[in-house]
Amino acid sequence: MSNMTRWLDVEVGTDDIDLNTLPQNLALLDLHNDNEFKLLIGDFGRGEDGPKLKVFKGAMQISDTVLPDLPLGVVGFYISETVPRSVPIVAVAYSSCVYMYRNLKLFYKYYLPSIELSMCEMEVWKQLTNPINHNSDAIKPLIDSLKAIPHETLTQQSQDILTLTPEQRLEYLENNAELPNKNNAEIVCINTLKMHSVDKYSVSCLVIATEDGDVILLEPQTFSQLCQAKICGVKKTPYQMITTGLYSVDYRITIATREKSVCVLKRDWPEGRILFNTDDHIIAIEVITADSSVMVICADHSMACYSKKGKKQWCLTLEHRPVAMTLVPVLHLGVTLTGVALASGHVHLYDGKARRDTVFVRDVVSVMKFGQLGQEEHVLIIITGAGNLMLKILKRTADFSAHAAGVEMSPSALTGQKPWLIPKKSKLFLEQSVRERENAALMHKTFQHELNRLRLLAATTLLEAHKKSDNSVGIGPMESMRLTAEVEGLGPVFRVTLIIENKSKDKAVIGLSILFHVHTVNYKVSNPYIKVPLLSPGGKLKFPTKIEEVFDDNISPDVLFRPVTGQGGERSLIKVLLLKEGKKTPVLAATVQMPPTDPMMLPFDKMQAIAGIEEKEDPNWTNKA
Amino acid sequence: MGLLDKLSVWLGRGRAEVTVLVLGLDNSGKSTLLHALRPADARAPAPHHAAPTVGQQQEHFTSGGVSFSAWDVSGAPRHRALWERHYRRAHAVIFVVDSADHLRLVVAREELELLLAHPDMFGRRVPLLVFANKHDAPHALAPMQVAAALGLERITDKPWHICASCALSGAGLADGVAWLARQIRDAHLPHPHT
Numbered sequence: 176m177s178n179m180t181r182w183l184d185v186e187v188g189t190d191d192i193d194l195n196t197l198p199q200n201l202a203l204l205d206l207h208n209d210n211e212f213k214l215l216i217g218d219f220g221r222g223e224d225g226p227k228l229k230v231f232k233g234a235m236q237i238s239d240t241v242l243p244d245l246p247l248g249v250v251g252f253y254i255s256e257t258v259p260r261s262v263p264i265v266a267v268a269y270s271s272c273v274y275m276y277r278n279l280k281l282f283y284k285y286y287l288p289s290i291e292l293s294m295c296e297m298e299v300w301k302q303l304t305n306p307i308n309h310n311s312d313a314i315k316p317l318i319d320s321l322k323a324i325p326h327e328t329l330t331q332q333s334q335d336i337l338t339l340t341p342e343q344r345l346e347y348l349e350n351n352a353e354l355p356n357k358n359n360a361e362i363v364c365i366n367t368l369k370m371h372s373v374d375k376y377s378v379s380c381l382v383i384a385t386e387d388g389d390v391i392l393l394e395p396q397t398f399s400q401l402c403q404a405k406i407c408g409v410k411k412t413p414y415q416m417i418t419t420g421l422y423s424v425d426y427r428i429t430i431a432t433r434e435k436s437v438c439v440l441k442r443d444w445p446e447g448r449i450l451f452n453t454d455d456h457i458i459a460i461e462v463i464t465a466d467s468s469v470m471v472i473c474a475d476h477s478m479a480c481y482s483k484k485g486k487k488q489w490c491l492t493l494e495h496r497p498v499a500m501t502l503v504p505v506l507h508l509g510v511t512l513t514g515v516a517l518a519s520g521h522v523h524l525y526d527g528k529a530r531r532d533t534v535f536v537r538d539v540v541s542v543m544k545f546g547q548l549g550q551e552e553h554v555l556i557i558i559t560g561a562g563n564l565m566l567k568i569l570k571r572t573a574d575f576s577a578h579a580a581g582v583e584m585s586p587s588a589l590t591g592q593k594p595w596l597i598p599k600k601s602k603l604f605l606e607q608s609v610r611e612r613e614n615a616a617l618m619h620k621t622f623q624h625e626l627n628r629l630r631l632l633a634a635t636t637l638l639e640a641h642k643k644s645d646n647s648v649g650i651g652p653m654e655s656m657r658l659t660a661e662v663e664g665l666g667p668v669f670r671v672t673l674i675i676e677n678k679s680k681d682k683a684v685i686g687l688s689i690l691f692h693v694h695t696v697n698y699k700v701s702n703p704y705i706k707v708p709l710l711s712p713g714g715k716l717k718f719p720t721k722i723e724e725v726f727d728d729n730i731s732p733d734v735l736f737r738p739v740t741g742q743g744g745e746r747s748l749i750k751v752l753l754l755k756e757g758k759k760t761p762v763l764a765a766t767v768q769m770p771p772t773d774p775m776m777l778p779f780d781k782m783q784a785i786a787g788i789e790e791k792e793d794p795n796w797t798n799k800a
Numbered sequence: 801m802g803l804l805d806k807l808s809v810w811l812g813r814g815r816a817e818v819t820v821l822v823l824g825l826d827n828s829g830k831s832t833l834l835h836a837l838r839p840a841d842a843r844a845p846a847p848h849h850a851a852p853t854v855g856q857q858q859e860h861f862t863s864g865g866v867s868f869s870a871w872d873v874s875g876a877p878r879h880r881a882l883w884e885r886h887y888r889r890a891h892a893v894i895f896v897v898d899s900a901d902h903l904r905l906v907v908a909r910e911e912l913e914l915l916l917a918h919p920d921m922f923g924r925r926v927p928l929l930v931f932a933n934k935h936d937a938p939h940a941l942a943p944m945q946v947a948a949a950l951g952l953e954r955i956t957d958k959p960w961h962i963c964a965s966c967a968l969s970g971a972g973l974a975d976g977v978a979w980l981a982r983q984i985r986d987a988h989l990p991h992p993h994t
C-alpha cells in the first residue's frame with residue numbers, strides 16, 4: 176500500500192499562472208454563496224505587475240482585482256447570520272489599514288487608530304520649533320522635559336533627538352523645524368475569530384496584529400474596536416497569528432514573533448505572555464485545535480510540538496530546511512495531520528511525530544494550504560517558488576493509519592526519545608534508600624530470622640492439626656481423598672450434602688465411613704454415621720443429611736438477631752470426620768459453619784416464648800394469640 | 801430458434817426490467833437527469849435546485865422497447881462506498897460527470913477506476929454509458945476531452961459510450977439511453993438468423 180499515492184493530481188494550466196505570495200495571503204472562501212469554494216490569493220505580482228487579488232475556481236482563474244498596495248493578509252469571514260446566507264466579506268490588510276470587500280467591491284476601509292502625541296511632548300516641540308529658542312541654553316531645559324516623558328510613548332522624532340549631541344540637536348532643529356507627525360502603526364498579520372459558534376458560516380470578528388505588538392479585535396458589524404491587548408510585556412513583533420476558540424466563550428490567540436518566541440493571548444487578558452522560546456527563528460506555527468498544542472518549524476531544521484502550557488513534548492530534526500507548514504485535518508479518518516514542506520521539494524505529512532506520507536512536488540514549495548476547494552473537501556493547494564499552482568486531492572480511499580503508511584518504528588527511536596513517566600524521587604524514598612544501603616546486612620539477618628520463625632509456626636500448626644485430626648487434606652495413601660460439604664436451607668432443618676471424591680487415577684478406596692461430630696444440645700443429626708461404599712478411581716459420591724438446629728426452652732432472644740450480627744459463634748460449628756477401617760485416627764476432618772436459622776422459621780411455640788418475655792406489658796397480645 | 805422461443809422472449813422481456821445504476825460524484829446531476837428521463841405524464845415540474853440524494857432512489861423509464869429500473873445512488877463522498885452494494889445486480893451503468901467541474905475530473909476518474917476494478921464488475925460485459933453533463937455550462941469540456949480525462953479508451957472489457965447532455969433541458973439524454981437500450985437488446989435478445 177505504501178507505494179500507492181494517496182493524492183490525485185489536478186492538471187493546472189501553468190502558462191498564465193505566475194503567483195508570488197505569502198501563506199497569509201491565501202484564503203478559501205465560498206465567495207459567491209453557491210457552495211463552490213474559491214481560492215483567493217493576494218498576489219504581490221512580479222516585475223511591473225502590481226499587486227492583485229486573484230480568484231481561482233478550481234484550477235481556473237476567474238477574476239483579477241488590482242490592489243492599491245502590497246497585501247499583508249487576506250481573510251474571508253461572515254458579518255451576519257441572515258437566512259439565506261449573505262455573501263462573505265473579504266478583508267485585505269495593507270500597511271496600516273484593512274479594506275473590506277463585498278462581492279469583490281470595496282465597501283469599507285478601516286484605519287488603525289493613530290497614536291496621539293502626549294500634550295507635554297507637543298508643547299515641548301512647539302517651543303523647540305520656535306526659532307527664538309534655537310540656542311543651546313534654551314534647548315537644555317526643553318530636552319530635559321522631553322527626557323522626563325516615558326521613552327516608549329515618545330514619537331520617533333523625539334527619540335531621535337534625544338540620541339543626538341547638543342550641537343547636532345541645534346543643527347537638526349535649524350534644518351527641519353516642524354512638529355512631529357502622528358504615528359501610524361503598521362499591520363503585520365490579520366486573522367479571524369469566530370464570535371459565538373464554531374459553525375463554518377458563523378459570524379467572525381477580525382483580529383489584527385500590529386508591528387508594535389498590539390492585537391486589536393474588530394466588531395463584525397460596525398468594525399469598531401472590541402478590545403485591544405499587547406501580545407507580551409516585553410517588546411515583541413508578531414509574525415504569524417493563529418486564533419482558536421470563540422470570542423464570546425473563550426479564545427486563544429497564539430502568536431509567533433520575530434524574536435524566536437511564541438506568545439499566547441487569552442480572553443480578558445490585557446497582556447499576553449510568552450508561551451515558549453525557540454532556539455532559532457520560527458518559520459511557521461500551527462495550532463492543533465483538539466488539544467491546543469502548538470507545532471513549530473524553525474530555521475534550525477527542527478519541528479517541535481509544545482503543549483498548550485508551553486512544555487516541549489517532542490522534537491524532530493528534519494532532513495532539509497522546512498519552508499511551509501499546514502494542518503491537514505481529515506475528519507472522516509479522525510486524524511489531523513501536519514504537512515511540512517521541505518526545501519528539497521518534499522512534503523511530509525506527520526501524525527504527531529510519526530511520518531505518514533510523503534509527496535514529492537519537484538519544486539520548492541512557497542505556500543501550502545489544505546481545505547475545501549470547489550466541492551472537494553480535501554484539497555492540498557501548493558504554490559511553488561516558481562509561481563506555479565498545484566492542486567492535490569486526497570483520495571476517498573486514503574488511509575493514514577500506521578499500518579497503511581508502512582511506518583516501521585525502530586525500537587531505538589522508540590525508546591531513545593520517548594520520555595518515561597517516572598515520578599520524582601521523594602525525600603522519604605531517598606532516606607529509605609540510604610538506610611537500606613547502610614544497614615543491608617542487618618536487614619537481611621532480620622528478614623531471614625522472621626522467615627524462619629514463620630516456617631516454624633506453619634510447621635507447628637500443621638503438626639497440631641494432625642494431632643487433633645483437624646486436617647482437611649489427607650496424608651499418605653489417602654492423599655487423593657477430598658471432602659466437601661454444602662449446606663442448604665433456611666433452618667431450623669438444614670440439608671448438608673457431603674461430597675466425597677477420589678481424585679486418584681488408578682486406586683479405589685474401600686471401607687470408608689463418615690461420622691458427624693456435633694454437640695447434641697445445639698444440633699440433631701438424622702444420620703450421624705454413614706458407611707461409604709467402594710469409591711472407584713475418579714469417583715464422586717454425595718451424601719445428603721438432615722441436620723436440625725435444636726432450641727431449648729429458655730431461648731435467648733439473640734437468635735433473632737443472628738442474621739444481622741453474623742454467625743452464631745462456636746456453637747454453630749459442625750465437625751465431619753472421614754474414617755477408614757482399621758485406622759485409629761480420622762483420614763480427613765472438615766469443619767462446617769452452619770448458617771443461623773432464619774427467625775421467621777423458628778418453631779412457633781419458641782417464638783411465643785421469646786415474645787412473652789419481651790412483651791410482658793401487653794397482655795392483649797397473649798390473649799389474642 | 802423457434803417461434804415459441806421468440807414469443808416467450810417477447811412476452812418475458814416486455815415485463816422484465818433491466819436494472820441500471822446511475823453513478824457519479826455529488827452535484828453531477830444524476831437525480832435531475834433521471835427526472836428528465838421519466839415519462840412526461842409522471843413528471844412533476846422540474847425543481848431548479850434538486851436537493852442532494854441521501855442513500856438511493858429508484859426510477860423507472862422505458863426506451864427503445866427496454867424498460868429500465870434505475871437506481872440513483874448518492875454521490876456524496878461518504879456514500880460512495882455504498883456503490884459497490886449495487887454492482888452485482890446491475891445490467892448497465894450510467895456514469896454522470898459534471899463536465900464543467902474541471903477540478904474533480906480526477907476524482908471522477910478515480911471513482912470510475914475503482915468501479916471497473918471491483919470484483920463484481922471486472923470482466924462483466926456491462927454497458928457503460930457516460931454522460932458529460934452540464935455541457936451548456938461555461939467552460940464545459942467537450943465529450944471527447946471528458947473521455948480522455950476519464951481514461952475511457954483503456955476500457956476493453958465493456959462497451960462504452962459517451963455523450964454530452966444537459967439534464968435540465970433534457971438535451972442529449974435520449975441519444976445516450978437509446979444506445980444503452982440497443983446494447984441491452986443485443987446482449988439479451990438472440991440475434992435473428994440470417
